[in-house]
Amino acid sequence: MSRIINSGLEELSATLHKMGELAYHTVLAALRECVENRDAYNEIREMSEALVSMADHVEDRAFELIARFQPVASDLRTIKSYMKIAYDFARFGRYALDMSYANQKFGGIRNCEAWIISHVKDMGEKTLSMIRLSIDSLRSHDSQLAEKVTQMEEEVDKMYFDFLDKLIERADITTRCMVSSVLIVRYLERIADHATYICESIIYIATGKKVILR
Amino acid sequence: MAPKFEIEDLNAWFGTKHVLKNINMKIEENAVTAIIGPSGCGKTTFIRCLNRMHEITPGARASGKVLFNGLDIYGDGVDPVMIRRKIGMVFQKPNPFPMMSIYDNVAAGLKLNGVKNKKIIDAAVRRSLELANLWDEVKNDLNKSGASLSGGQQQRLCIARALAVEPEVLLMDEPCSALDPIATAKIEALIRKLAENYTVVIVTHNMQQAARVSDYTAFLYLGELMEYGPTKQIFENPKHELTEKYITGKFG
Numbered sequence: 001m002s003r004i005i006n007s008g009l010e011e012l013s014a015t016l017h018k019m020g021e022l023a024y025h026t027v028l029a030a031l032r033e034c035v036e037n038r039d040a041y042n043e044i045r046e047m048s049e050a051l052v053s054m055a056d057h058v059e060d061r062a063f064e065l066i067a068r069f070q071p072v073a074s075d076l077r078t079i080k081s082y083m084k085i086a087y088d089f090a091r092f093g094r095y096a097l098d099m100s101y102a103n104q105k106f107g108g109i110r111n112c113e114a115w116i117i118s119h120v121k122d123m124g125e126k127t128l129s130m131i132r133l134s135i136d137s138l139r140s141h142d143s144q145l146a147e148k149v150t151q152m153e154e155e156v157d158k159m160y161f162d163f164l165d166k167l168i169e170r171a172d173i174t175t176r177c178m179v180s181s182v183l184i185v186r187y188l189e190r191i192a193d194h195a196t197y198i199c200e201s202i203i204y205i206a207t208g209k210k211v212i213l214r
Numbered sequence: 215m216a217p218k219f220e221i222e223d224l225n226a227w228f229g230t231k232h233v234l235k236n237i238n239m240k241i242e243e244n245a246v247t248a249i250i251g252p253s254g255c256g257k258t259t260f261i262r263c264l265n266r267m268h269e270i271t272p273g274a275r276a277s278g279k280v281l282f283n284g285l286d287i288y289g290d291g292v293d294p295v296m297i298r299r300k301i302g303m304v305f306q307k308p309n310p311f312p313m314m315s316i317y318d319n320v321a322a323g324l325k326l327n328g329v330k331n332k333k334i335i336d337a338a339v340r341r342s343l344e345l346a347n348l349w350d351e352v353k354n355d356l357n358k359s360g361a362s363l364s365g366g367q368q369q370r371l372c373i374a375r376a377l378a379v380e381p382e383v384l385l386m387d388e389p390c391s392a393l394d395p396i397a398t399a400k401i402e403a404l405i406r407k408l409a410e411n412y413t414v415v416i417v418t419h420n421m422q423q424a425a426r427v428s429d430y431t432a433f434l435y436l437g438e439l440m441e442y443g444p445t446k447q448i449f450e451n452p453k454h455e456l457t458e459k460y461i462t463g464k465f466g
Contacts, residue, residue: 002403003399003403004399004402004403004406004426004427005426063450064446064450067425067446067449067450068425068426068445068446068449069425069426070422070425070426
């Protein structure tokens, strides 16, 4: 017989999966906007706002489950972690919106030098694949899959610092390109960190162990 | 949707003791309503007023209106036996008829109501036991004594017995207080399932149980209805200070 807390947990999990997909598409839209000549600000803002209200909903429902069902052990770990993960997904949306704002203000990087565009694209792809990994490990509470984020996080960090090192040695870059690209890689680095937090939460749900993958 | 019960100025006494004071509330159909409150606050008396069981106690009386599907059950000419058939009751201690088999326990209400057709009774017994999530556990032992079952099974047998006469409402008075946590979890899951088709009113000392199973919660204190609302609201953000004190255990 199904436990009465189950329907609440299933609803939370379904909302989180929706959030994951939406967060992925929000970041994707912001990345495309950096290099393509398109204005996606309003679309990204709507998605980002939807993520915030979904995170509020998850928090409310998680609160209700705690108040009503006295969850313990894996149920309690799951609910606590779902609240954190909802916040992480909402952050993806927020950083995507910040990226889009910078694109609007400084014109993105589409007119910058090829090596800048290529570096940002690579780092964007790596970051998106970290988001995908976090969504996939959430789906099955798969801690082994979640652990794979560590290496990707190191790579993104390295790309971030390499980019800054390279940029600072180049006197020929316009200020506009400099500011735009630095903001974008900075936001990507933050997104990658939040994807890592999600993977840490998955490991906590699955094993009860608090690990730091960064 | 119209409420299942509309209770207007309900008062109840045992002799000169005034145990329920001007209760006004509506109880929603196909939902679980929990009645909580400290011992002696009138919880049990309240639900016994909903199917005219209160008046069975010598010296007990009630006044006010209890509209059930719009009909005042205390109105002139209303047959209390008919009311109790529509509004069944499950008690604190599982009380299967000890000399009867499992089958006969469930069939008892139907037989009392004059049903004689064996096929109809067979079908009703099976349907009721299935509804009570007990059929799979007892289907090969229907002739065994009801008293031979475990406490949790006996309570589900009592629920099946109540369901057999096709009531619209189940009143439950502390149905899990004599049961262990596993048996309690089964009854709670059953209550949620029943709420899809029945109106359930449950009295419980266990606030966590009220939080888990109910859609609406009423807090009674010294015979008065202090607060009543959606369970989520009562347990997350109660309006009344006494409710807050009671549910957080800061009483007295």
